[in-house]
Amino acid sequence: MKRIFHTTTLEHAAAGRLMVKRWATRARVLLVLAALSGPSVAAGLDPLRQWPQWRGPLATGEAPYGDPPVRWSERQNIRWKISIPGRGLSTPIIWGDRLFITSAVPFGEALSSPGREPRGAHNNVAPARRLDFVVLAIDRRSGEILWKKSVRRARPHAGTHETGSWASSSAVTDGKYLFAFFGSSGLYCLDFDGNLIWDLDLGEMQIFHGHGEGSSPVLYRDTLVVNWDHQGKSFVLALDKFTGRQLWKAARDEITSWSTPIIVPHQGKPQVIVSATGRVRAYDLVNGRLIWEAGGLSRNVVASPVAADGMVYAAGSYDWQAMLAIDLALAEGDITGGPAVVWSRSRDTPYVPSPLLFGDLLWFLRHNQALLTGVDARTGRSVFGPRRLPGLYNVFASPVGAADRVYVTSREGVTVVLRSGGEFELLASNQLDDSFSASPAVVGGELYLRGTLFLYCIAEK
Numbered sequence: 001m002k003r004i005f006h007t008t009t010l011e012h013a014a015a016g017r018l019m020v021k022r023w024a025t026r027a028r029v030l031l032v033l034a035a036l037s038g039p040s041v042a043a044g045l046d047p048l049r050q051w052p053q054w055r056g057p058l059a060t061g062e063a064p065y066g067d068p069p070v071r072w073s074e075r076q077n078i079r080w081k082i083s084i085p086g087r088g089l090s091t092p093i094i095w096g097d098r099l100f101i102t103s104a105v106p107f108g109e110a111l112s113s114p115g116r117e118p119r120g121a122h123n124n125v126a127p128a129r130r131l132d133f134v135v136l137a138i139d140r141r142s143g144e145i146l147w148k149k150s151v152r153r154a155r156p157h158a159g160t161h162e163t164g165s166w167a168s169s170s171a172v173t174d175g176k177y178l179f180a181f182f183g184s185s186g187l188y189c190l191d192f193d194g195n196l197i198w199d200l201d202l203g204e205m206q207i208f209h210g211h212g213e214g215s216s217p218v219l220y221r222d223t224l225v226v227n228w229d230h231q232g233k234s235f236v237l238a239l240d241k242f243t244g245r246q247l248w249k250a251a252r253d254e255i256t257s258w259s260t261p262i263i264v265p266h267q268g269k270p271q272v273i274v275s276a277t278g279r280v281r282a283y284d285l286v287n288g289r290l291i292w293e294a295g296g297l298s299r300n301v302v303a304s305p306v307a308a309d310g311m312v313y314a315a316g317s318y319d320w321q322a323m324l325a326i327d328l329a330l331a332e333g334d335i336t337g338g339p340a341v342v343w344s345r346s347r348d349t350p351y352v353p354s355p356l357l358f359g360d361l362l363w364f365l366r367h368n369q370a371l372l373t374g375v376d377a378r379t380g381r382s383v384f385g386p387r388r389l390p391g392l393y394n395v396f397a398s399p400v401g402a403a404d405r406v407y408v409t410s411r412e413g414v415t416v417v418l419r420s421g422g423e424f425e426l427l428a429s430n431q432l433d434d435s436f437s438a439s440p441a442v443v444g445g446e447l448y449l450r451g452t453l454f455l456y457c458i459a460e461k
Contacts, residue, residue, distance in 0.1 A: 045095070045096055045175060046065075047175070048064050048065060049065050049443065049444065050094055050095045050096070050175075050443060051063070051091075051092070051093060051094040051095075051441040051442065051443050051448075052093060052094070052095055052172060052173050052174070052175070052219075053093065053170065053172040053173070053216070053218060053219065054091055054170040054172070054216040054218075054260050054304070054439075055091075055260075055304060055306070055354060055398065055439070056400070056441070056442070058308070058357075059218075059262050059263075059304075059306065059307070060306045060307075060308060060356065060357035060358070061306070061354065061355070061356035061357065061358070061398055061399060061400045061401055061439075062356070062357065062358050062359075062400070062401045062402070063400065063401070063402040063442035063443065065444065066402030066403060066442035066443065066444060066445075066447075067402060067403040067444070067445050068402060068403075068407075068442055068444075068445055068446055068447035068458060068459070069445070069447065069458055069459065069460055070405065070417050070427050070428045071417075071428045071430060072430050072432075072458045073430060073431060073432070074432060074433055077458055077459060077460055077461060078456060078457070078458060079143075079446070079457040079458070079459040079461065080142065080143030080456075080457045081143070081454050081455070081456050081457070082138070082143045082145070082454065082455050083453065083454055083455075084101065084103055084136070084450070084454070084455050085103055085105045085134070085136075085148075086103035086104050086105030086106065086131075086132070086134065086167070087103065087104060087165045087166075087167065087452070088101065088102050088103040088104060088165050088166075088167030088168065088438070088450075089164065089165045089167070089168040089214075089396075089437050089438045089450075090102045090103075090167055090168060090169060090170040090171065090216075090438060090450075091170040091438055091439045091440075091441055091450070092438075092441045092448045092450055092455070093170060093171045093172065093173055093178070093441070094140065094441055094443045094448070095173050095175050095192075096175070097139065097140050097141065098137050098138065098139070098140065098146070098192065099137070099138040099139075099140050099448065100135065100136065100137055100138070100171055100173065100178055100180075101135075101136050101138065101171075101450065101455065102133070102134070102135055102136075102167045102169070102170075102171060102180050102182070103133075103134050103136065103167050104131040104132070104133055104134075104165060104166035104167040104182075105131065105132040105133075105134055106127070106128060106129040106130070106131055106132075107129060107130055107131070107132050107153070108129050108130045109129065110128060110129060111126075111127060111128060111129055111130070111155060113126075117159065117210050118158075118206070118207075118208075118209060118210040118231075120208075120209045121159075121209050121210040121211075122209065123161055123162045123163075124159045124160065124161055124162065124209075124210050124211065125159055125160060125161075125162050126159040127155060127156050127159070127166070130153060130154060130155045131153070131154065131155070131156060131166055131185075132150050132152075132153050133150070133151050133152045133153070133154075133166070133167065133182045133185050133186070134148050134149060134150050134151070135148070135149045135151060135171070135178070135180045135188070135190060135194070136148050136149075137192070137194060138455070140443075140446070140457070143455075143457060147193070147194040148194075149190060149194040149196070151180065151182070151186065151188045151190075151196065151199065152182065152185050152186055154185060156184070156185065157184060157204045158184070158204075158205075158206075158207065158210055158212075159210050159212070160210075160211065160212030160213075161210075161211040161212050163396070163411075163437065164211065164212035164214070165212070166182070166185070166212070166213075167182060168212065168213060168214040169181040169182065169183060169213065169214060169215060169216045169217070170216040170260075171216075171217075172216065172217050172218060172219045172224075173219075174219055174241070176191070176192070177189055177190065177191060177192075177197065177241065178190045178191070178192065179217050179219065179224055179241070181216060181217045181226065183205055183213035183214075183215075184202075184203070184204045184205045184213065186199055186200065186201050186202075187199065187200045187201075187202065187217065187226065187244070188200075189241070189244060197242075198243060198244040199244070200239070200244045202226070202228060202237070205228070205230040205232075205256075206230050206231040206232045207230055207231065207256050208230075208231055208255055208256035208299075208300065211256075213258070214258040214302070215227050215228075215229070215257070215258055215259060215260050215261075216260040218260065218261050218262065218263055218272075219241065219263075220263040220270055220285060222240065222241050222242065223238050223239070223240070223241065223247060223285060224238070224239045224240075224241045225237065225238050225239075225261055225263065225272050225285075226239070227257070227259075227260070227261050227274050229252060229254045229255065229256055229257040229274075229276055230255070230256050231255055231256060233251065234251070234252040234253070234254040234255070235249050235250060235251050235252055236249075236250050236252060236261065236272060236274055236283060236288070237249050237250075238272070238285065238288060248287055248288035249288065250283055250288040250290070252274075252276070252281070253278055254276045254277060254278050254279075255277055255278075255299070256277075256300070257274075257275070257276035257277060257300075257301045257302075258300075258301070258302040259274070259275045259276065259301050259302060259303060259304045259305070259354075260304040261273060261274045261304075262304065262305055262306070262307055262312075263285060264282075264307045264312065264328070266310065266328045266329075269284065269285075269286075270285040270286075271283065271284065271285065271291055271328070272284075272285050273305055273307065273312055273314075275297065275301050275303070275304065275305045275314040275315075275316070276297070276301050277297065277298070277299045277300070277301055278295065279293040279294060279295050280293065280294045280295075280296075280297065280305065280312075280314045280324060280326070281293045282312075282328075282331065291331070291332065292326075292331040292332055292333060292334075292335050292340070293333075293334055293335070293336075294314075294324060294326060294331075294334075294335045294336050294340070294341060295336040296322050296324055296336065296341075296344065297314065297315070297316040297322050297324070298316045298317065298318040298319040298320050298321070298322060299316075299318050299319055300316070300318040300351075301316045301318075302316070302351055302352045303315050303316060303317075303350045303351065303352065303353065303354045303355065303364075303398075304354040304398075306354065306355050306356075306357040306362070307328075307357075308357055308377075309377075309378075310327060310328050310329055311325060311326065311327060311328070311342070311377065311378070312325075312326040312328060312331075313325050313326075313355055313357065313362055313377070314326070315345075315349045315350050315355060315364060316349065316350075316351065317349045317350055317351040317366070317367045318351060320346070321345075321346055321347055321348065321349040321366075321367075322344065322345070322346055322349060323344060323345040323346075323349045323364070324341055324344050325341065325342045325343045325344065325377070325380055326340055326341055326342065327339075327340050327342050328340075342378075342379075342380075343379065343380030344380075345375075345380060347366075348364070348366040348371060348373045348385075348386045349364060349366070349367075350364045350365050350366070350367065351367045351368050352367075352368050352395075352396045353365045353368070353395055353396060353397060353398045353399065353439075354398040354439075355398075356398065356399040356400065356401050356406065357377060358401035358406065358420055359401075359420070360376060360377055360378070361374045361375065361376065361377060361383065361384075361420065362374070362375050362376075362377040363384075363399055363401070363406055363420075364399075365395050365399070365408070366386060368394055368395055368396060369393070369394075369395065370388060370389040370392035370393055370394075370395055370408070370410060371385065371386045371387065371388055371389075372384070372385050372386065372387050372388075372389055372399075372406075372408065372418075373385040373386045373387075374420075374422070383421075383422040384421070384422055384423075384424070385424075387424055389408055389416050389418075390416065390426070390429060391410075391412070391414045391416065391429050391431075392408065392410040392412065392414055392416060393410060393411075393412055394410060394411040394412065395408065395409070395410050395411065396411060396436075396437040397409045397410070397436055397437060397438060397439045397440060398439040400439070400440050400441075400442055401420060402442045404419065404420050404421075405417055405418065405419060405420060405427065406418045406419075406420050407440060407442075407447070409436045409439075409440055409449060410436065411435050411436060411437055412435065413431055413432045413433065413434050413435055413436060413451070414429060414430065414431050414432075415429075415430045415432075415436075415440075415449070416428070416429050416430075417429075417430070432449070432451070432456065434449075434451030434452055434453050434454050434456075435451055435452045436449055436450070436451050436452075437452075438450040438451075445459050445460060446458065446459045447459070
């Protein structure tokens with residue numbers, strides 16, 4: 001009887017935590033529905049049950065209706081595993097029965113030696129051959145490649161970091177159109193059959209240390225936003241999603257950043273929030289006017305901000321570690337050091353992996369290491385860690401949350417699954433025969449992992 005009672009108590013406790021998270025998520029549902037429009041939503045496809053953009057439907061890393069497996073291996077709970085041509089670090093984007101992914105595929109003869117690397121370059125690689133920049137549509141049920149669209153064939157103007165790729169930006173979709181971004185190699189709007197609707201060449205990025213490009217586009221209703229921070233003239237750009245026509249362009253006093261913007265409705269006015277070296281800044285989505293800004297982050301900002309319930313969280317870790325929690329109700333003008341910065345943190349903050357905002361907790365990894373911390377999102381109070389995760393060492397992929405569980409995937413091919421809460425409860429450690437730098441995607445009972453060699457669909461058989 002003791003064992004039965006103990007198990008039942010744990011199950012009720014887990015159910016209670018899950019209920020709290022779902023109530024917290026429910027408060028954010030209207031923001032997602034307000035951000036999306038189009039026939040797929042009207043036809044009954046719930047955007048909260050898709051993975052339409054980098055970091056999922058809430059742009060926080062949470063899959064509010066996801067319930068993927070806890071355990072898997074190369075011989076257990078793999079629905080399908082396929083080779084993806086070329087190389088890319090973009091996250092799979094999922095809508096309905098289709099999954100979309102981008103890649104850069106080498107072709108042709110070997111290239112001559114590259115030109116001079118940028119000053120300070122290190123650990124970089126040059127393209128060995130020309131690249132075919134492609135978008136692929138994959139059947140979620142079978143893993144069959146439905147179509148492969150080549151959008152550009154060219155030699156990249158610059159190299160990338162040895163751990164990077166020339167297809168690192170994730171696509172975004174509204175359920176009708178897919179927007180694929182290859183940085184200096186162009187922005188492309190496709191329909192779900194792979195037909196090109198429009199394309200846009202934004203020029204050539206001059207990336208700090210030549211480490212490659214990585215920021216992804218974001219979508220709010222009929223407006224597509226791209227951030228273009230580099231060593232030249234930086235800007236953030238808003239486009240009409242139907243035509244690619246420029247709506248506004250705001251100059252930025254910034255050097256290279258790799259973080260993806262987020263768009264957060266606040267008091268009926270959506271804000272474009274960009275985390276970067278000089279400042280975290282918010283722009284009016286309608287006209288590009290600067291609303292507020294806050295200093296305090298280090299150089300080389302990679303982690304994307306997250307937001308919910310009127311709060312924004314931005315972090316970095318390069319020259320120093322920093323995290324800012326900003327109350328949008330108080331944010332106007334230069335808020336550096338002011339009351340709008342509700343709390344800040346100067347240790348254990350992330351560099352490459354973005355934070356996970358899951359229910360009332362904010363989860364993040366230290367730099368690129370497997371040291372996980374969880375804090376109360378509203379107060380910054382530590383509730384978990386920092387705790388070293390067993391079997392993980394180098395982590396580039398951002399953590400995801402689903403069904404009261406946190407999933408963290410490493411470059412060594414290991415994914416640990418933890419119970420979300422203040423106590424350390426390791427549910428599983430799962431090893432696959434690949435290396436993972438791209439962030440996972442979760443839809444329903446499926447977890448999608450893009451590795452260096454393979455794309456996996458992990459689901460109960």
